[in-house]
Amino acid sequence: MTDRLHQIREEKGMMLLELLFMVPLISMLLIGIAAAFFLVLRLYFQDLSNMELEEQVRLGAANLVTDIRYADKAEIIQNGIRIWTRRRSIGQRWFDYQLKNPIYGGKIMKDGQPLTGDCMYGDIRITKFYFEKRNDRTVFFEIQAINKTTGKVFSLETGVFLQNQKND
Numbered sequence: 527m528t529d530r531l532h533q534i535r536e537e538k539g540m541m542l543l544e545l546l547f548m549v550p551l552i553s554m555l556l557i558g559i560a561a562a563f564f565l566v567l568r569l570y571f572q573d574l575s576n577m578e579l580e581e582q583v584r585l586g587a588a589n590l591v592t593d594i595r596y597a598d599k600a601e602i603i604q605n606g607i608r609i610w611t612r613r614r615s616i617g618q619r620w621f622d623y624q625l626k627n628p629i630y631g632g633k634i635m636k637d638g639q640p641l642t643g644d645c646m647y648g649d650i651r652i653t654k655f656y657f658e659k660r661n662d663r664t665v666f667f668e669i670q671a672i673n674k675t676t677g678k679v680f681s682l683e684t685g686v687f688l689q690n691q692k693n694d
Contacts, residue, residue: 572676575648579673579680582642582650586634586669587682589641593621594686600665602657607665611690625655634669642671649674654681663688 590607594600598618599610606624626635632652634641642652654670665688670681 571647575675576678578645579650583669583671583680583682586642591686594665596690597688598690607657
């Protein structure tokens with residue numbers, strides 16, 4: 527019986543050598559897990575930022591397409607386009623779409639109000655806002671933007687046919 531008690535006392539606890547081996551091993555394992563977690567987190571936010579970039583360009587293009595399609599007339603102005611429309615309540619009116627501050631974070635403005643704006647996950651700048659009128663009823667435009675955080679460039683180019691324009 528005393529031999530059994532003596533044996534239990536000797537086996538209790540960890541040896542110093544085991545402890546010196548396990549602490550660095552467990553800490554390296556935890557550092558590896560933390561590094562992998564932060565890498566995945568960074569990639570997740572980069573993807574969110576790139577999705578915002580595409581969303582901003584598509585939002586601007588969708589608004590432009592809708593307004594140009596149902597416009598009476600469209601004319602190209604400096605850094606943008608003026609779209610003439612007729613509404614029963616207010617008569618004939620125009621909307622100006624312009625690119626403001628292309629060097630310092632360009633934004634597409636519709637009648638002085640930002641159409642594309644600040645983003646939560648990235649530094650997105652509209653770099654190109656180009657219009658070309660091919661004929662009286664067709665307008666082509668290109669919107670290009672860059673995500674300064676990730677370096678991704680997204681561009682959208684399309685043509686729109688003015689459906690409401692009256693033939694003179």
